[in-house]
Structure formats: C-alpha cells, structure tokens
Amino acid sequence: MMDAMATPHPSGNCAAAGTPSAVPIVVAKTAPARAARQFDPLSDPRWEQLLAWHPDAGVFHTTAWLRALQACYGYEPVAYTSANPGEPLSDGLVFCRVRTWLTRERMVSVPFADHCQPLLARAPDDAGKSWQRLITAAQRDRRGYIEIRPLRTPWGETGNTEWGPSAEYAQHTAPIAGAREPLLRSFHKDCVQRRIRRAEREQLDVEMGRSPALLDAFFALHALTRRRHGLPPQPRAWFRHLAEACGDTLTVYVARKQGRAIAAIVTLQFRERLTYKYGASDAAWHALGAMPLLMWRAIEEGRRRGARTLELGRSATDNVGLIAFKSHWNAQRQSLTYFRFPSSGAGARRAGWRQLARKPALALASYLPQPLLIAAGELLYRHIA
Numbered sequence: 001m002m003d004a005m006a007t008p009h010p011s012g013n014c015a016a017a018g019t020p021s022a023v024p025i026v027v028a029k030t031a032p033a034r035a036a037r038q039f040d041p042l043s044d045p046r047w048e049q050l051l052a053w054h055p056d057a058g059v060f061h062t063t064a065w066l067r068a069l070q071a072c073y074g075y076e077p078v079a080y081t082s083a084n085p086g087e088p089l090s091d092g093l094v095f096c097r098v099r100t101w102l103t104r105e106r107m108v109s110v111p112f113a114d115h116c117q118p119l120l121a122r123a124p125d126d127a128g129k130s131w132q133r134l135i136t137a138a139q140r141d142r143r144g145y146i147e148i149r150p151l152r153t154p155w156g157e158t159g160n161t162e163w164g165p166s167a168e169y170a171q172h173t174a175p176i177a178g179a180r181e182p183l184l185r186s187f188h189k190d191c192v193q194r195r196i197r198r199a200e201r202e203q204l205d206v207e208m209g210r211s212p213a214l215l216d217a218f219f220a221l222h223a224l225t226r227r228r229h230g231l232p233p234q235p236r237a238w239f240r241h242l243a244e245a246c247g248d249t250l251t252v253y254v255a256r257k258q259g260r261a262i263a264a265i266v267t268l269q270f271r272e273r274l275t276y277k278y279g280a281s282d283a284a285w286h287a288l289g290a291m292p293l294l295m296w297r298a299i300e301e302g303r304r305r306g307a308r309t310l311e312l313g314r315s316a317t318d319n320v321g322l323i324a325f326k327s328h329w330n331a332q333r334q335s336l337t338y339f340r341f342p343s344s345g346a347g348a349r350r351a352g353w354r355q356l357a358r359k360p361a362l363a364l365a366s367y368l369p370q371p372l373l374i375a376a377g378e379l380l381y382r383h384i385a
Contacts, residue, residue: 059268064245073381221282
C-alpha cells in the first residue's frame with residue numbers, strides 16, 4: 001500500500017528570461033502530503049458535525065452507538081481525519097479498540113454494526129487520497145489486526161492485496177417513501193399483506209417506546225429466540241445502554257396476545273434512514289402474523305419521522321429464511337463484505353457466533369438452562385466485537 005505519509009517529489013517552474021545572474025531560477029516546492037490525525041469522536045464536536053451532512057453517515061457512526069459500546073463492553077472509540085486541529089472535518093474513519101483477556105487486541109469499524117462506511121472527501125478526485133491517508137494512519141497505530149465493514153469497498157474495482165475478506169453477508173434495503181397504500185401493496189401479498197391483516201383480525205396489541213418494561217419484554221423474547229438458534233443472547237445491559245444513549249431515535253415495538261408478549265423488534269433512525277436492528281419472537285405464535293405487523297407499524301412511525309429508506313440489516317448468506325423474510329418487503333439485496341488487515345490468507349467467510357456455532361460446545365447452548373445461557377452471553381459477547 002502506498003505510504004500516505006511520504007513527501008512528494010518537488011516540482012517547480014523555471015523563469016528562463018534573461019541570464020541566470022539577472023533572473024534567478026525559482027523552484028516552487030509542493031507542500032508535503034497531509035497526514036491523517038487521530039482524535040476522540042466522543043469529545044470532539046466536529047465528528048457529529050460531519051455526520052450531520054455526509055451522505056454516507058449512518059446510525060453506526062454516531063456517538064450514541066459508540067457510547068453504548070464503551071459503556072457496555074469497555075471498547076475505546078478512536079477516529080482519524082485529514083483535517084488539521086480546529087478545521088471542520090471533510091472525512092473520517094472511526095474504530096473501536098477492542099482489548100480483552102480472551103482475544104488479541106484489534107481495531108474494528110465498528111463492533112456489532114451491520115456496516116460502517118468510511119466517510120471520505122466528497123470530491124471524486126479527493127476521495128482516493130482521503131482513504132489512503134486515513135487507512136495509512138490506522139495501520140500505523142494498530143496492534144493486532146484491523147477490520148472494516150464498508151457498504152462499498154473503498155478500493156473500487158482494483159482490490160488491495162494487503163487486505164482480505166473476513167466475512168460476507170447479504171444486506172437488504174427497501175424504499176418506504178411515497179403514498180401509504182401503494183407502499184403497502186408493494187410488499188409480498190401472502191407473506192406480508194395477508195399476515196398483517198391476520199394480525200389485525202387477531203386484535204394483537206402493539207406497544208411502542210423505550211421504557212424498561214418494553215426492554216424487558218423484548219429481552220425475554222430475544223433470549224428465547226437466541227436459545228432457539230443455539231446461541232447465547234446479547235447482554236441485557238447492551239440494550240439498556242443502547243436505549244439510554246440513543247434516546248428517542250431508538251424504538252422498541254412489542255406485540256401482545258391477551259397480554260402475553262409474542263414478538264418484538266428494535267429499530268434505530270438516523271436522518272432519512274430507518275434501521276431494523278433486532279427482532280425476536282415466540283415461535284409458538286408465529287402464525288398470528290405479529291412480526292409483519294410490527295414491521296409495518298415501525299415503517300409507518302419511521303415515515304412519520306421522515307424516513308425514506310428501510311435498512312433491514314445483514315443476513316448470513318446461507319440463512320435462506322431470513323433473506324426471504326427481508327425480500328418480502330420489496331428490499332434490494334447487495335453483497336456486504338468485511339475486510340481485514342493484514343489479510344487472513346484464504347479469508348474467512350463467516351464471523352462471530354455463526355462460525356463458532358459449528359463447534360459442538362456451542363451447539364449444546366440450546367440445552368443449557370436459560371439463566372446459564374444468559375450468563376454465557378454476558379461473559380462472552382465483549383470478546384466477539
């Protein structure tokens with residue numbers, strides 16, 4: 001990779017009129033290439049100012065997401081920019097330093113996010129230089145490996161041999177702007193529209209907000225769902241810290257049948273983008289259509305707040321059921337590839353719990369008592385990032 005810290009070769013003009021003694025030769029040297037600088041995105045107000053206008057900024061760049069990661073898992077947020085101290089930011093690359101006793105230190109952009117696109121200079125001619133400066137500075141400061149999770153590769157079509165893919169997913173995004181009825185009709189007739197009508201006939205009650213009671217109802221279903229998949233749940237504290245940090249940009253939706261919580265989802269909104277981040281349900285009540293009803297209510301509320309697109313998050317490429325569910329919402333699928341430096345050779349195509357789930361020890365998770373499984377999540381998730 002080209003060193004963005006290197007000084008370019010001098011270039012200049014020679015005034016040729018007259019003799020050398022009468023008119024001296026003047027050599028104009030090009031200024032050294034600007035190096036990227038590290039800063040704290042939680043204490044530097046310029047970071048949120050950059051997020052307010054940059055088209056690639058999203059919920060996983062925000063200080064709310066970073067503060068929740070720091071509060072729950074102890075990760076250290078750090079960012080890089082080409083701007084000098086005191087200058088407005090025109091670019092930025094954010095990471096969390098992950099240090100645990102179980103795993104080696106690394107920099108991840110950013111933990112538990114579906115994606116986190118590098119925020120590069122807007123001018124096409126400057127974007128490549130911006131990326132080179134930012135990533136060179138990160139590589140200079142790294143201990144262990146670096147992982148980035150872009151929506152689009154920063155290297156264009158050329159690739160980069162120093163970086164290798166570490167995981168691959170499918171990402172789904174759906175348009176939700178426009179008139180209400182045509183939007184509803186754009187969704188799958190059987191798997192969405194009819195199931196919403198079924199849920200309404202069943203008179204399911206839907207609550208929305210971010211109260212402790214709603215978070216508790218969601219977490220109970222989250223733990224049940226993760227157990228069904230043979231995985232520990234994320235810590236209860238994570239959802240509490242996330243709700244506290246995000247404020248009213250986070251919403252919990254809970255569907256109840258005769259007072260019993262049977263499905264729940266958690267959404268986040270950033271500007272015109274609504275993100276469906278977490279979903280959970282009791283499989284015994286799936287036929288009632290609670291999940292489609294919650295999604296539709298979330299879409300309606302997001303539209304009321306100005307959302308125009310719905311991000312349905314990442315899915316493992318072999319999770320056929322989840323991918324089908326997301327495609328039913330008129331969502332477009334794109335490949336989502338994470339990259340690691342130094343390259344991990346052949347490159348892992350799976351990451352986190354889905355990779356570990358193939359091991360017999362984790363396969364036993366579905367047989368563990370629920371309190372023990374919850375305790376396992378509280379112990380292990382900080383090491384996954």
